[in-house]
Amino acid sequence: MARCVVLLVSVLAMMCAPRRASAYCLSTTCEGIDACDGAAIEGCPTLQWRSGCVGFSVQESGGSGLDLDTVSTIVDLAFEAWRDVDCGGAGPGLVILNLGPVPCERVEYNKDAGNANVILFNSEWAHSEQSHTFALTTTTFDPETGELLNADIELNSRDHDFTVNDEQIQTDLLSVLTHEIGHFLGLAHSGNVDATMFEFYEDGTYELRSLTADDGAALCASYPSNDQLTDACNPLPRHGFSPSCRDDQAEGSCSAGRPEPEGTGSWAWLVGALALSSARQRHSWTAQRPKRTAVPVRKPLSVRPSSRSIATRSTGRNAKPICGNANHG
Numbered sequence: 001m002a003r004c005v006v007l008l009v010s011v012l013a014m015m016c017a018p019r020r021a022s023a024y025c026l027s028t029t030c031e032g033i034d035a036c037d038g039a040a041i042e043g044c045p046t047l048q049w050r051s052g053c054v055g056f057s058v059q060e061s062g063g064s065g066l067d068l069d070t071v072s073t074i075v076d077l078a079f080e081a082w083r084d085v086d087c088g089g090a091g092p093g094l095v096i097l098n099l100g101p102v103p104c105e106r107v108e109y110n111k112d113a114g115n116a117n118v119i120l121f122n123s124e125w126a127h128s129e130q131s132h133t134f135a136l137t138t139t140t141f142d143p144e145t146g147e148l149l150n151a152d153i154e155l156n157s158r159d160h161d162f163t164v165n166d167e168q169i170q171t172d173l174l175s176v177l178t179h180e181i182g183h184f185l186g187l188a189h190s191g192n193v194d195a196t197m198f199e200f201y202e203d204g205t206y207e208l209r210s211l212t213a214d215d216g217a218a219l220c221a222s223y224p225s226n227d228q229l230t231d232a233c234n235p236l237p238r239h240g241f242s243p244s245c246r247d248d249q250a251e252g253s254c255s256a257g258r259p260e261p262e263g264t265g266s267w268a269w270l271v272g273a274l275a276l277s278s279a280r281q282r283h284s285w286t287a288q289r290p291k292r293t294a295v296p297v298r299k300p301l302s303v304r305p306s307s308r309s310i311a312t313r314s315t316g317r318n319a320k321p322i323c324g325n326a327n328h329g
């Protein structure tokens with residue numbers, strides 16, 4: 001009998017134990033539906049850079065009182081955190097390349113012209129998101145496959161002072177960028193309160209700079225190790241790279257004005273991109289794409305629990321949402 005009682009107590013204890021919250025999630029093509037904890041959702045493919053090779057650019061003006069070199073350094077560090085994830089003894093199947101600064105300061109995706117994945121400061125912030133929003137990542141994807149085509153990150157410098165030091169932290173640029181880059185790569189908010197991809201952040205803190213195992217699991221689920229992928233891969237957008245916004249592009253020159261990429265200096269990309277671009281002009285993806293109205297998906301990030309705070313705030317009253325995440329199919 002004693003044994004039965006012990007067993008019963010154990011079962012009750014298991015039943016009463018707090019349920020594990022849903023952890024990492026990936027964005028999908030279906031509005032408002034994320035794929036969490038490795039579960040696939042039929043009819044809703046997850047969003048990924050399918051080639052595993054993607055470039056980014058920093059808008060050349062800097063912002064929030066920070067110059068281009070400073071911002072570029074922080075952006076590189078934020079991407080580095082994701083590059084350094086260990087996916088079972090090897091890195092993620094992902095090559096991310098800094099293509100250098102660009103003049104374009106607009107969030108846009110051109111279906112028939114060159115593009116760049118731009119990280120920029122927005123000092124006007126006319127979005128419907130409230131002033132407490134720190135940043136907004138806008139992604140564009142193929143609604144049939146979930147293949148990411150473009151991603152731009154805007155930082156709200158109208159309402160926030162971004163800082164890059166460890167002593168007088170206001171809004172920590174590296175923390176916000178590390179979170180936003182998760183969205184840039186197709187990740188959604190996590191249910192794990194310690195994860196960088198959790199939807200809360202508190203001003204004055206810097207913990208989001210460091211990825212957790214949950215963040216790593218999300219990345220590795222989306223980009224498993226791939227030893228066939230090398231730094232010589234082609235990171236250029238589907239219709240070629242352009243440092244200029246659409247209105248400033250000369251017709252038919254989408255790849256011609258690309259700046260020298262930082263890091264590898266491999267011009268094989270340009271040749272590959274031009275070939276790719278012309279092939280796609282003959283077989284236009286946009287012409288085959290089914291008509292679908294792009295519906296933005298907003299994922300505001302709100303108050304982060306005080307346990308993540310390095311300051312003396314106890315209620316999170318001063319904490320502010322970090323970001324929105326708009327996905328366009």
Ligand SMILES: [Zn+2]
Binds near residue numbers: 322
């Ligand atoms: Zn977010």
